[in-house]
Amino acid sequence: MSKSPQEIFQKYVYAGSLTRNAAAVAECFTPDGVFEAPLVPVGAVFPRRMEGREEIRAALAAYYERQPPGGRMPNLEKTGYVLHTTSDPDVFIAEIDTVFDGDDGGPDETVSLVRIFRVRDGKIARLRDYFAPEQVG
Template identity: 30%
Template sequence: MATSSRAVVEEVLRAGRELDIEAFVDSMAPDGYIEWPFRPAGVPGRLQGRAEIRDHLARTAGSLVTFDEYRDVVIHETVDPEVVIVEYEAHGTVVATGAPFVQTVIAVFRVQDGQIVSYRDYLNPLPLAEALAGATAVP
């Protein structure tokens, strides 16, 4: 039985929140990509392919912020069965300072054959930029 696009997206969201890098990467198609159209300096605009995504996550996951929960999650299944749009607030902690962190996200996924071929993450860049600035500020 084929896995629904919604179920694939729900799994990648869980894996991202829990820092389960292997499950996250396994949800991606071999040549799938992640894009961040709006991002602060230092955050890549695009990662393509499982190896590049795995390498980036292994180096960065949990190093700047950690996420405890996603709140107000709304999953929109579209008329195109491959496309799923998700809105949510990511609540967590800035690792360097222990300060609370809230990130508003809208993400657009395209799923083919049970794997994500594209993941466009339209996050609000301001909280991340503030966390980056706070983490590098000299007391």
């Protein structure tokens, strides 16, 4: 039985945004999977394009290691998302509003993004992640 968009999305978010586990993120992808962040400038700290499970694992591990310990985590009670299925059963879109609590009682910060997933056999074959590049340091 194949995985639903909801299951694929939740597993991916848990592996990446919540636990920052590069190996678990890579396992969400097919062996030849592609991760693209088209809005990230060439040469930025966050990789613009990663091809293959091993490159995804290595590049994200290096990125996560550069993040400060105990970095900002999303407030899951305030964060929301909507999944959209398409006429292609292997493609779905996630609209996400990630909310981070304000520092020292300041206002919350909402980071909005869109991810387009193309799946094959229950794994991500291609992910296009559209977010503001200044959000990844």
